[in-house]
Amino acid sequence: MRIGELARRTGVSVRSLRYYEEQGLLTSTRSASGQRHYTEDKVDRVAFIQRLYAAGLPSRTIIELLPCVDAPSEGNSDAAMEHMERERDRLTGHIAELVRTRDALDGLIATGRAYQQRLRSGASV
Amino acid sequence: MRIGELARRTGVSVRSLRYYEEQGLLTSTRSASGQRHYTEDKVDRVAFIQRLYAAGLPSRTIIELLPCVDAPSEGNSDAAMEHMERERDRLTGHIAELVRTRDALDGLIATGRAYQQRLRSGASV
DNA sequence: CTAAAACCTGACATTGATGTGAGGGGCAAG
DNA sequence: CTTGCCCCTCACATCAATGTCAGGTTTTAG
The missing domain is CATH 1.20.5 (Single alpha-helices involved in coiled-coils or other helix-helix interfaces)
Structure with missing residues (x-):
């Protein structure tokens, strides 16, 4: 899906989604023309990011934690x-x-x- | 007590105490030379303000609520x-x-x- | 094909609480 | 009186997430 749909489905602004990517919290593939495309699972990820934000974790901290979410128990230092x-x-x-x-x-x-x-x-x- | 002591006793910076006053959340009497003086009960008030801040209430909201704290059940609209x-x-x-x-x-x-x-x-x- | 809608980057604005620094009084102890 | 510390105001800086605007490209619907 493209960024607009992800925004609609998560209730997060397009601006914020781009910001999350900039912060390394969210990844996307790019079409030839440069448009972001997201897989279905990104909906959950965005929701999770939002909850961590709501919990007052700064993005610096979230960045540290997300690898543990992505690869549970793989390289958890x-x-x-x-x-x-x-x-x-x-x-x-x-x-x-x-x-x-x-x-x-x-x-x-x-x-x-x-x-x-x-x-x-x-x-x- | 003067502002420095209040700051020490509440763990809130002097800067923040002055800011609270500016926002109408905290009052003080002024000495002839302009220095702020606080009564003992301000220690609790500052603690309460801090908790409301921590709860994510913006100062606008806190301003509305404090009268209810000051005069419980007096003019609570x-x-x-x-x-x-x-x-x-x-x-x-x-x-x-x-x-x-x-x-x-x-x-x-x-x-x-x-x-x-x-x-x-x-x-x- | 064309217009509308959605997307892109980049940059500047905003908000709220707080930090910080300048420049200047006030007050106690030596 | 001077030194040191606390206080004053004013003003600008910061941080993080998000808004917003500009100028330009892509996609989609008619």
């Missing part, structure tokens, strides 16, 4: 393994923090709802 | 409540995504470990 574990732990900590923040938001929301409830039931300010 | 609920939901979705990503990383790590195990036990490539 100890360094790469350690890097993955570090990122996993970082992510775990980050998740915990987000959960705390969400709980704080929930608390605020509950307080606010209770107040609105009181208002509606006729209490004056 | 419906709009602010809705905004908080939206952010809470967004956060929930984001957390779920991060968990998925972490699980994917875990999978890669497990695969890699198994491979290294095989290597160590004498299998050749």
Whole structure:
């Protein structure tokens, strides 16, 4: 498929797809005229890249990890393994923090709802 | 306390504290000579701001939410409540995504470990 | 064949949080 | 008084991902 279709199917902008390629995260074959062509599996890869981005991994890190995805257990250096574990732990900590923040938001929301409830039931300010 | 101490105690750079103030997220009293002075409770506020930032809320959003923190249930407009609920939901979705990503990383790590195990036990490539 | 739609490269713009540096006060200790 | 450290403002730099525009080629549909 060409870049437009990949963009449509992944919800990622054409610009970003070219950027991923520039960063070495995504590969494509080129037609004689220079147009990029992608295989079906690139859809999943783009989705995965997006998730890593969303997880806050910088592309530098993603570049290190992708070989492990491409060739699971082929040349996974100890360094790469350690890097993955570090990122996993970082992510775990980050998740915990987000959960705390969400709980704080929930608390605020509950307080606010209770107040609105009181208002509606006729209490004056 | 002055800005340097607040920075030290929160682990946030002096630059960032001034930026928070510029964004209306943090207040300070000024001494005659113009130096910022903070009360003890600002330590917690800065920590909270940092967590909201870490949760990916842009300062625009944080500005909307902070009044609800400052005066719980006082003038919480419906709009602010809705905004908080939206952010809470967004956060929930984001957390779920991060968990998925972490699980994917875990999978890669497990695969890699198994491979290294095989290597160590004498299998050749 | 032609027009529209999609693609190409390259470059500059943007956003948000933060770094950094210049140039200048404020204040305590020696 | 001077040295050193902390503070002030202003302004420009940075980083990463993405947007956007320009000028040009390719593909597709009619």
